[in-house]
Amino acid sequence: MKIVILNGSPKGDLSVTMQYILYAKKKIPEHDYKILNVAQQVNNLVKNDEKLKEFLEEIEGADAVIWGFPLYAMLISSQFKRFIELIFEKNLTDAFRDKYTMSLMTSIHFFDNTAEHYMHGICDDLEMRFVDFFSADSWDLLYPKERALWIQFIRIFFEAVETKVPTLRQYPQITTKEFDYLPGEIQNGEKKVDPGNKKIIVVSDSTDENTNLGKMIMRFQKSFSKNIEVINLHDIDIKGPCLGCVKCGYNHECVYSGKDGFQEFWEDKLMKSDVIIFAGAIKDRFLSSTWKMVYDRAFYNTHTPTLIGKQMGYIISGPLSQIPNLKEMMQAYVEIQMANLVGFVTDEYGDSSEIDALLHHLAHKSVKYAELNLIKPQTFLGVGGTKIFRDDVYGRNRFVFLADHEWYEEHGIYDTFPQNDKRAAEMNKKLIPLIKIDKVRNKMDFKQEFLKPFKRVIEDPRK
Ligand SMILES: Cc1cc2nc3c(=O)[nH]c(=O)nc-3n(C[C@H](O)[C@H](O)[C@H](O)COP(=O)(O)O)c2cc1C
Known part of the structure; x- marks a missing residue:
């Protein structure tokens, strides 16, 4: 089969994401893999119709299309987004219709879910046959178990293309209605907002x-x-x-x-x-x-x-x-x-x-x-996202993001590690041995116990 990979990394051939494709090529060499560096070359594609036509012909001739991209700020890179805009602006959607497709993304899993929803939605808008997505951590390919999982997954994708599995449209088409907003004058009774010293x-x-x-x-x-x-x-x-x-x-x-x-x-x-x-x-x-x-x-x-x-x-x-x-x-x-x-x-x-x-x-x-x-x-969104950043900057990516690490140290971000929570540590030290005693545990009314500190707040006139 001919597999076209739309590379959404601005780094082109230096993309980490594309290493997953190269690995698939090594392990499953019977297919023809064609990587198109659309994000890196998007300016050229905007200006040069010949180049765009060349890429489009590759897509038209493919049995399947893989959208391969890094996460950029919860989504795809602006260059890849521009490429998608170009498809719609230039009415090139025919090349994509009914093609079997999947997305492959790499990231630290910070809002990879939103990028996935977006990409799947775009595939649905293009009336493609979206089979599945694979969201790898950037470093997964370095580990045997994760490598094996990727190969297992992509084999199943290729089978799906060959056997033409049914696919379900997941994202309804977006509908818009014509509407001209006519702003009204500020009414006499309506008080203008004084920004004071706020900018x-x-x-x-x-x-x-x-x-x-x-x-x-x-x-x-x-x-x-x-x-x-x-x-x-x-x-x-x-x-x-x-x-x-x-x-x-x-x-x-x-x-x-x-x-x-x-x-x-x-x-x-x-x-x-x-x-x-x-x-x-x-x-x-x-x-x-x-x-x-x-x-x-x-x-x-x-x-x-x-x-x-x-x-x-x-x-x-x-x-x-x-x-x-x-x-x-x-x-x-x-x-x-x-x-x-x-x-x-x-x-x-x-x-x-x-x-x-x-x-x-x-x-x-x-x-x-x-x-x-x-x-x-x-x-x-904020609590979970901040923890992903904290752990990554503290750990494996500290050497890359030293400026973050210093800021996190200065601003107490690492104090939020649960092992630094002294109150929780003391409570656990006291309560865990007690809770392990059957008699105590069986008598304990958790509903009442949980409320005790709240009651103290409610009943204290000074709080
Ligand atoms: C500008 C920029 C924004 C990024 N935003 C995210 C993000 O929102 N979520 C995430 O998990 N990783 C994010 N990353 C990390 C990349 O997705 C990750 O390093 C990816 O593996 C790079 O793949 P590539 O080498 O194929 O471009 C970002 C990286 C850059 C440079």
């Missing part, structure tokens, strides 16, 4: 006031009694996307530092604001690849949060409620930054006065929260 910033990939997004941003601006800053990402000098070189791991210094304006934008604009609103229009099952590039380039801070304590919100044009995966990423991003999610406003329900009210409320709430410095507790 509010809106960042968007479009401020075109002929679009719903542009109009929503404008209406949001008008909610305030003072001017707030709106930054169009296209006005920032961003020389290019993240290249995955990880030079930033040592000192949080990007290879583009001093060569473009990204770091300045991040540090002088975002990091100096109190309220940050990200605004964008949905493109396929995420925002635009421009937005994705921003998320990827922000990785120069690697695993160190830089927006701690900020109030963050999203103004989105498009059917966000149909893509819970996107909402999850947006929420996770805020939580991982140790910031606070104020909320989302979208235009998807098609009611202008409701959008006006929601935007006004977002303005009001974000300033109020900023004044109170209110940061809600993290959910599983």
Whole structure:
């Protein structure tokens, strides 16, 4: 069979993910494997129709397509995302229809689930026959058991292609409805929000006031009694996307530092604001690849949060409620930054006065929260994600991410290791021997016992 691999790594042939393919090729040599470095060559594909045609012919001639990619900021790299956009923009979907497919991703398992959902959704949109995904830890191939598992998996995939197994569409098509948002004037009785000394910033990939997004941003601006800053990402000098070189791991210094304006934008604009609103229009099952590039380039801070304590919100044009995966990423991003999610406003329900009210409320709430410095507790997304980072930076990847390690040490991140919890250690020392005594355990009423310390809080007038 002819297997085409769409390589989503900006590193091209130097991709770790592609080593899994090379290993499969070694172990199962009877197939013809063709790797296309689409992410690395995306600029060329955008500009050069001949090159794009060449790649497309390979895809058309394939028995199966593998989307092979590294995780980049909870998703795929901006370059790979741009390639996907190109397929839809240039109406090249025919080449993919009915092709058997799977995704192979490598990562440290930090939000590999969201990347998987996205990729599967795109395959469904392309009407491909999605068989399964394989999410490997970057280093898995170095271990015999994991190598064997990968080969077992890919053999089953090849069998599925040969025997033409039935596949199920998992993600319903996204539907959009035509709607022109008509922002209303601020009503006489409606009080403008005084930002006080709080710095509010809106960042968007479009401020075109002929679009719903542009109009929503404008209406949001008008909610305030003072001017707030709106930054169009296209006005920032961003020389290019993240290249995955990880030079930033040592000192949080990007290879583009001093060569473009990204770091300045991040540090002088975002990091100096109190309220940050990200605004964008949905493109396929995420925002635009421009937005994705921003998320990827922000990785120069690697695993160190830089927006701690900020109030963050999203103004989105498009059917966000149909893509819970996107909402999850947006929420996770805020939580991982140790910031606070104020909320989302979208235009998807098609009611202008409701959008006006929601935007006004977002303005009001974000300033109020900023004044109170209110940061809600993290959910599983922030708690779990932070622990993955902590363990990886403390352990096997410390030498790569020394800047994170130093920051984690200074900021007590390692204090959260459970073995450093003195209270828990004392409690366990006292209670475990007791609980091992049958008579004590059988008499113990856990429901009552668990409530005892809470009761002390409730009943204490000073607390
Ligand atoms: C910019 C950037 C963002 C990343 N984001 C994630 C992430 O969100 N989750 C994760 O588990 N790994 C993340 N990683 C780690 C890579 O996914 C991992 O190292 C991968 O194996 C690299 O594969 P490649 O060599 O094929 O590009 C990121 C790496 C880079 C450079």
